[in-house]
Amino acid sequence: MTRSRVRGGAAVAALLLALTGCGKIDNQQQPSGGGNSADNRAVKSGGTLRIALDGEPDKLDPTLARTLVGRNVFAAICEKLYDVNEKLEVVPQLAAAMPEVSSDGKTVTIKLRTGLRFSDGTTLDAAAVKTSLDRHRTLDGSQRKSELANVKDVTVTDPATVTLGLAQPFAPLAAVLADRAGMIMSPAVLTAKGADFGTAPSCVGPFKFATRVAQDRIEVVKDPNYYDAAKVKLDKVIYRSIPDANTRFNNLRSGDIDVVFNVSPINVDELKGMSNLRLISTESLGYQGITVNIGNVAGVGKAPGTLAAPFAGPFATEAKVRRAFMLTIDRDSLNRTVFRGQYAPACGPVSPASQLSSDAAQACPKHDVAEAKKLLGEAGVQTPVKVSLTVVNDPDNRRIGEAVKSMAAEGGFDVQLEPTEFASSLDLTDAGKYQLYRIGWSGRVDADGNITPFVQTKGSQNVAGYSDAEIDQWLNDARSTQDLTKRKELYGKVVGKLQQDAPLIYLYRQKNLTGVTSKAGQVKEFGDGIIRVTTAGFVE
């Protein structure tokens, strides 16, 4: 090694050390302010938009798909019977109008747009819709089965009309059809590919599937068969999988990526301070919280019962203890300390952004340590009340766990944190082998999807093993009526009861934080957390 090389190496090392010491790069740029989803700058034709997702999408098969990142890819290649607008109202997409519901609520008629073609060039008609809906309802392993459980049959009324027969009136149906259950696949490709449809999906969309390299990228290209192809400006969109938030952010800063999904709250202030980047921030429909094991004795889907040691305890038997625990948590402080104030405190499952939100649904018991201690006294339990909290073993969850432990200690609780690898935590909690579990839900447009599966006695995701006849009835009533006011009232009552019984302790609501290069325009994201690129492009 020559002397000059040694000096060069030392200089680089010194610079690296200096960078570490600084913690962030100060580029002396002026803040551009926060963002929202409205960006109507004119864009030019052509170009490739590179989007970094925070994980690898699963199968690109609308029947089998389960991940939020996968929904982002579907937004470009698979349109649905219905969609949501920026106000989170359900609006027709492949359907010509909102569904017509019979007076008894058991027959739903959907009129379709005509002249639409799949990416393989075949025509979308009522028969194609029936093929897809029947596949969603019946295919082994279908994730749409439970969403469409109320649909008894699908009938082709005429080439542009399908009729759905329901077992029970089901108000959330349009919202359900505004997600993957409403995606219509090309029957020709379904026949040709069968179970491998996800390897080369074909739907109606502004873009069509081009290629996929496992754990790296999915490429979609402009589809000339799309009915609104003139509005599509980009030639290509590349979805890359970059799980680490810092790496995603660095790729955005370096210009290797144009759009970053799920920006970490830690990076938000820095992003806002960069003039060549902007932030899209929308209210999420989901929630993050703590699930309490009340009666999950034999696993999800089994009848709730009485817990045995070591999971039994006052948390399972005494609502006052659970309420006391809830009152010890200072949600504002949690948001500030763990998420730099970027998220929003939440006390219930209904997002303020939801069409079904109400004052009752947004009621929030205040942080009150004195009241918590009083409730523990009334419950007659010995303090400190010991309880274990299972948290997924990642930095965010460990920080939340520590904060909750510290806050709860002030109110008379001794929380033992159980950091657990994600896959193992799912197994343990599904089987009922836990006391408290820190988990969340990404959210659905209709509030029913954010409540019923989790707290109804026979809910498919009732990990808490919770059972309450009133709640069950209110949720069924809310599903059965199309009256928005009545549904709001019922969900308000449900939230009130949930706050009393506390089978789930809601903590905060994430925001959908998306970083975008200023060069890209008309990239949209609504409260459903899906990045829409139909009209996106590079600014002129």
Place this chain on the structure above:
Amino acid sequence: MNRYLARRLVESIITLFLATVVVFLGIRALPGDPARVLAGEESDPQAIAEVRASYGLDQPLPVQYVRYLGKAFTGDLGTSVRTGLPVTEIIAGALPVTLELAFLAMLVAILIGLSTGVIAAVRRRGPLEWASNSVALLGLSIPNFWFGQMGILLFAVLLGVLPASGFVPFLDDPVENLRRMIMPAVVLGSAIAAVIMRQTRSAMLESLTADFVRTARAKGLPRHQVILGHALRNSLIVVTTVVGLQLGILISGAVVTESIFVLPGFGRLTLDAVFTRDYPLMQGVVLITATAYIVLNLLVDLLYSVIDPRIRVGGAAL
């Protein structure tokens, strides 16, 4: 030599078979069910049971193993539970990325490690030895993830001279391929360079005081010929062993490096497969890794006999 080679091959096949058993059982001993992990937050028990059945995960373990082994013999490693893509296709896509990364990292490591090791031995107790030792210490003590992040900040974000991430196949665009691989290769190769440097230095120090080097000097051979032709060549036995062992470390080191630089390689694939409990993919990657280890060990054994003929003679006598 042939008998020796045949025996080593039989041993390797038995080892590989045992590896498949251990891998198969080990993966299933992990808590976490692939169908449940795949479901994520959408944990509909009926759908989970159906997914489990569709991959044969509801069958007894011996049945699952025999099916797996039968298919593996025909080159069919199944399909990924998560993406639905064939495992062989996924691995075939990931392997070249890691092999290229490993090759370039090893190249970097050997170039830096050998040269600094020789210099440190020849210029003992001088500033160059001190500098070489310092570089080796830094290489050993700086974790890959930190070194990688700093490299990205400096060369991609601040200077904008190299891309922050991604992979372009060499045949598609050789220049772009190397631009994207240079940082990962240096990051991954730095720690190995340090190990090679230390081993080269100590082996060279021993060789330089050996009788055969003294003899070479006494014969009046030029200094560079004594150092490179005699001392270094003799030291290469030790260094080759280290390089062989480090090849295994390269694969595990690639997990971190590929994650930092978002390379669709084998290391990252392994990590993802474990976290998602993607049994077919995990079985595939571990089977390939085990095969690679066994083949590499075999090659290193054979390389010994090329470098040192005494081993070949010994082998023939077996």
